Amino acid sequence: MLKINPERLLNDLKRLRGFGATGPGVVRLALSPVDMESRRWLVERMTDAGLDAVIDGVGTVFGRSRKSGPALVIGSHTDTQPTGGWLDGAMGVIYGIEIARALAENNDTSHLAVDVASWIDEEGTFAGLLGSRSFVGDSVEESIRSARNREGLLLQDALQVAGLAGRPRVRLEKGRHMGYLEPHIEQGGRLEAAGKSIGVVTTIVGLRELRLRFTGQRNHAGTTPMSIRRDAGAALVAFIARMNEAFGQLADADTVWTVGRIDLDPGSLSVVPGQADMYLQFRDANAARLRAMETRLAELVQEFNARGPVAVVLTDADEPMEPVTMDATLQAHIASAAEAVAPGQWIRMPSGAAHDAQLIAAHLPACMLFVPSIGGVSHDFIEDTAEEHIVLGCQVAATAAAAILRTGWEKRS
Amino acid sequence: MLKINPERLLNDLKRLRGFGATGPGVVRLALSPVDMESRRWLVERMTDAGLDAVIDGVGTVFGRSRKSGPALVIGSHTDTQPTGGWLDGAMGVIYGIEIARALAENNDTSHLAVDVASWIDEEGTFAGLLGSRSFVGDSVEESIRSARNREGLLLQDALQVAGLAGRPRVRLEKGRHMGYLEPHIEQGGRLEAAGKSIGVVTTIVGLRELRLRFTGQRNHAGTTPMSIRRDAGAALVAFIARMNEAFGQLADADTVWTVGRIDLDPGSLSVVPGQADMYLQFRDANAARLRAMETRLAELVQEFNARGPVAVVLTDADEPMEPVTMDATLQAHIASAAEAVAPGQWIRMPSGAAHDAQLIAAHLPACMLFVPSIGGVSHDFIEDTAEEHIVLGCQVAATAAAAILRTGWEKRS
Numbered sequence: 001m002l003k004i005n006p007e008r009l010l011n012d013l014k015r016l017r018g019f020g021a022t023g024p025g026v027v028r029l030a031l032s033p034v035d036m037e038s039r040r041w042l043v044e045r046m047t048d049a050g051l052d053a054v055i056d057g058v059g060t061v062f063g064r065s066r067k068s069g070p071a072l073v074i075g076s077h078t079d080t081q082p083t084g085g086w087l088d089g090a091m092g093v094i095y096g097i098e099i100a101r102a103l104a105e106n107n108d109t110s111h112l113a114v115d116v117a118s119w120i121d122e123e124g125t126f127a128g129l130l131g132s133r134s135f136v137g138d139s140v141e142e143s144i145r146s147a148r149n150r151e152g153l154l155l156q157d158a159l160q161v162a163g164l165a166g167r168p169r170v171r172l173e174k175g176r177h178m179g180y181l182e183p184h185i186e187q188g189g190r191l192e193a194a195g196k197s198i199g200v201v202t203t204i205v206g207l208r209e210l211r212l213r214f215t216g217q218r219n220h221a222g223t224t225p226m227s228i229r230r231d232a233g234a235a236l237v238a239f240i241a242r243m244n245e246a247f248g249q250l251a252d253a254d255t256v257w258t259v260g261r262i263d264l265d266p267g268s269l270s271v272v273p274g275q276a277d278m279y280l281q282f283r284d285a286n287a288a289r290l291r292a293m294e295t296r297l298a299e300l301v302q303e304f305n306a307r308g309p310v311a312v313v314l315t316d317a318d319e320p321m322e323p324v325t326m327d328a329t330l331q332a333h334i335a336s337a338a339e340a341v342a343p344g345q346w347i348r349m350p351s352g353a354a355h356d357a358q359l360i361a362a363h364l365p366a367c368m369l370f371v372p373s374i375g376g377v378s379h380d381f382i383e384d385t386a387e388e389h390i391v392l393g394c395q396v397a398a399t400a401a402a403a404i405l406r407t408g409w410e411k412r413s
Numbered sequence: 414m415l416k417i418n419p420e421r422l423l424n425d426l427k428r429l430r431g432f433g434a435t436g437p438g439v440v441r442l443a444l445s446p447v448d449m450e451s452r453r454w455l456v457e458r459m460t461d462a463g464l465d466a467v468i469d470g471v472g473t474v475f476g477r478s479r480k481s482g483p484a485l486v487i488g489s490h491t492d493t494q495p496t497g498g499w500l501d502g503a504m505g506v507i508y509g510i511e512i513a514r515a516l517a518e519n520n521d522t523s524h525l526a527v528d529v530a531s532w533i534d535e536e537g538t539f540a541g542l543l544g545s546r547s548f549v550g551d552s553v554e555e556s557i558r559s560a561r562n563r564e565g566l567l568l569q570d571a572l573q574v575a576g577l578a579g580r581p582r583v584r585l586e587k588g589r590h591m592g593y594l595e596p597h598i599e600q601g602g603r604l605e606a607a608g609k610s611i612g613v614v615t616t617i618v619g620l621r622e623l624r625l626r627f628t629g630q631r632n633h634a635g636t637t638p639m640s641i642r643r644d645a646g647a648a649l650v651a652f653i654a655r656m657n658e659a660f661g662q663l664a665d666a667d668t669v670w671t672v673g674r675i676d677l678d679p680g681s682l683s684v685v686p687g688q689a690d691m692y693l694q695f696r697d698a699n700a701a702r703l704r705a706m707e708t709r710l711a712e713l714v715q716e717f718n719a720r721g722p723v724a725v726v727l728t729d730a731d732e733p734m735e736p737v738t739m740d741a742t743l744q745a746h747i748a749s750a751a752e753a754v755a756p757g758q759w760i761r762m763p764s765g766a767a768h769d770a771q772l773i774a775a776h777l778p779a780c781m782l783f784v785p786s787i788g789g790v791s792h793d794f795i796e797d798t799a800e801e802h803i804v805l806g807c808q809v810a811a812t813a814a815a816a817i818l819r820t821g822w823e824k825r826s
Contacts, residue, residue, distance in 0.1 A: 188636025205635065209682050220791055221671040222618065222696050222765035223601025226664070233672055237653045244647070251639070258634040259646055260682040262675045269622050269673045269694045269730065271792075281682045283635050317682065352635035378633055379684070 002102055002402040006391040009098045017086040025381025026086045030079035030121035031059055031158040049100045057167035059120035060131035067113035069176040070408030072401055075117030076182050085383020092183040093118040099398045112405040119356045126155040132356035134169050136363045178408045179330050179365035182357040183397045185385055189376025197392055198338045198346035199370030200331055203285040204358040205350055206323035210280045216310040218274025232276035233264045235310035246296050257282035285323050285350040324358040330367035337400035369397055415515055415815040419804040422511045430499040438794025439499045443492035443534035444472055444571045462513045470580035472533035473544035480526035482589040483821030485814055488530030489595050498796020505596040506531045512811045525818040532769045539568040545769035547582050549776045591821045592743050592778035595770040596810045598798055602789025610805055611751045611759035612783030613744055616698040617771040619736035623693045629723040631687025645689035646677045648723035659709050670695035698736050698763040737771040743780035750813035782810055
């Protein structure tokens with residue numbers, strides 16, 4: 001078992017929290033002045049840990065081990081949501097730094113190479129998963145030219161202001177890495193409900209984001225009898241009821257679907273809505289089930305259009321994401337480490353949230369490790385995890401990392 | 414049958430349309446510069462018709478007949494919605510002027526007194542039904558001090574700018590009036606559907622405007638299993654389904670209810686809504702049914718709260734309005750006139766929309782006459798009525814007015 005330094009780990013996490021601290025939470029939007037300050041601090045911490053660290057041309061902080069490979073990349077992101085928690089992403093990056101330090105301090109492991117990454121803009125202030133997309137070689141030029149934050153600032157202008165425009169971008173080095181490990185808080189309540197401390201992630205669920213637009217006839221709410229109305233809002237409500245029934249028949253315990261937004265037009269008490277939009281998201285670890293749900297939805301749309309009197313049009317609100325399976329060998333290493341450090345205190349589970357790992361998994365063996373979120377809360381100022389769980393997670397990740405890297409050396413010799 | 418002058422009527426209506434004409438519609442918000450221009454023009458037209466006309470201290474144009482009573486008040490409003498039609502309100506005011514002229518031109522009727530009113534701000538740019546409220550003696554001081562338009566302009570400042578502050582306000586003269594007659598476009602599709610030309614209004618429906626707030630728990634839409642969610646939006650949708658069923662059992666063919674606005678918070682695709690508001694309006698001519706609907710709604714709220722997991726709170730979104738019955742004698746006079754002018758072409762019907770008449774009815778015998786709205790459309794630029802129906806409606810109203818005033822003279826003698 002590779003010993004980490006709990007105090008040093010927690011101190012660094014708390015210092016990182018200081019950049020953008022807002023009450024118990026953190027506001028550190030990608031490429032904002034305070035985010036850039038925190039990135040310069042991360043470069044210092046990585047350098048102190050013996051890594052060659054840079055902020056690259058999109059903002060990713062990457063600390064490369066001076067040891068030759070085989071190497072592991074460990075990391076996550078340090079940008080936050082507009083009302084973010086202090087651990088979401090940040091914890092995985094500080095784990096990486098602490099693991100690099102712990103490996104270097106130990107004679108048995110000082111030859112093992114860990115590169116540490118804080119991928120820029122996982123949260124999509126400008127363009128979600130920007131750093132990991134750039135790292136694996138996806139084109140990000142279009143995002144840089146056209147993506148804007150909520151204030152309308154162009155990504156390319158934000159990069160200019162941050163002094164990053166024109167800098168080289170860190171790219172995956174062919175042949176160097178055995179895999180990618182992303183430790184993260186769970187952001188849900190499953191570990192807590194099961195009374196467990198560590199989650200070994202099996203799959204990152206896929207998702208669909210769709211808009212359904214209902215078009216009827218705007219009318220006076222006093223003078224238009226119910227019998228002749230073409231009420232777009234009423235049709236939307238009836239549709240959701242049918243959809244809930246249909247999805248309930250297709251779902252398993254892990255399937256989730258959410259209507260997060262509804263807009264009635266014109267939105268006045270005295271006017272029968274002539275148009276109504278609903279935004280639907282559904283997620284599942286099973287690609288076939290996602291397709292079945294899409295098919296069922298399209299059938300319901302057809303049924304509604306055939307019946308009238310309100311027309312329904314279904315469109316994508318965002319790109320579909322397919323489920324991504326985590327690497328079985330890495331899963332086994334994390335499970336062994338968890339069993340060694342905290343016997344019986346771990347489970348395998350899917351990730352309901354999206355992460356950089358799902359992009360990187362197409363290019364490197366990838367796996368994630370979860371620690372419990374108190375009350376299942378995330379993307380909120382009150383997000384938190386027990387200190388013992390933070391320390392335990394790092395201990396498991398460090399142990400797994402050392403074991404994985406040793407198998408790489410064994411193969412080489 | 415008192416002969417009106419169709420050409421003069423239509424000419425005046427078209428000239429009034431010129432104030433604020435926007436495409437086929439009209440934008441003439443109460444007390445705006447163009448509305449004040451149109452009021453000065455109305456004073457001219459009323460003066461030419463032999464009336465003593467003024468714009469009063471709240472903006473109402475009132476043309477008082479120089480004949481002694483018994484008198485009838487005929488009128489409506491000439492202010493419009495933000496995207497208004499050319500006839501809504503305006504038609505009733507021009508009818509009043511034309512009827513005053515027609516009475517004066519005829520030896521048999523030149524002794525009969527008609528006062529003509531254009532009540533200010535029926536549409537509620539600042540405070541709905543302001544002119545009729547002021548006329549019947551309701552206190553409007555609080556509205557004048559605190560009501561604002563959408564741009565935030567205070568009513569008292571708008572009155573100052575319009576040069577009306579400090580002017581006397583026209584008040585109901587005790588003993589002078591036999592009643593109030595408000596001709597209006599139907600604003601619905603009932604006359605058209607029935608193939609009729611004139612509606613004799615029996616009742617102005619009452620209404621309730623309520624807000625239902627659902628409070629659950631905001632959560633991550635990916636990591637929160639369906640089984641433990643407290644989704645405020647899903648609860649709202651389920652509530653509407655139950656409510657539609659319950660109201661369907663209580664309703665008759667004229668009962669209407671509308672969910673015109675829904676707000677999910679935070680309104681993001683990736684977040685289970687923690688709060689959801691719906692705004693509900695329902696209308697009926699029967700006060701007992703309105704109360705039964707309120708009671709049923711309160712029961713449903715109780716059921717939902719007892720069952721959980723989302724809490725519901727019901728509050729008034731606006732003052733309740735009780736149904737108002739139109740005066741039976743005036744109804745009979747309008748029905749006789751309609752049968753004389755257009756045999757078999759009229760029906761009795763409720764008004765689903767609110768009107769100044771519902772306020773005045775508490776102080777004077779009041780009745781309304783409707784002409785068909787093409788396609789049932791109102792509060793829209795394309796609102797229109799066939800010219801033959803506009804003329805026919807005025808002919809019926811004039812005939813009814815003369816008959817009503819004659820009965821007043823008969824009683825006096």
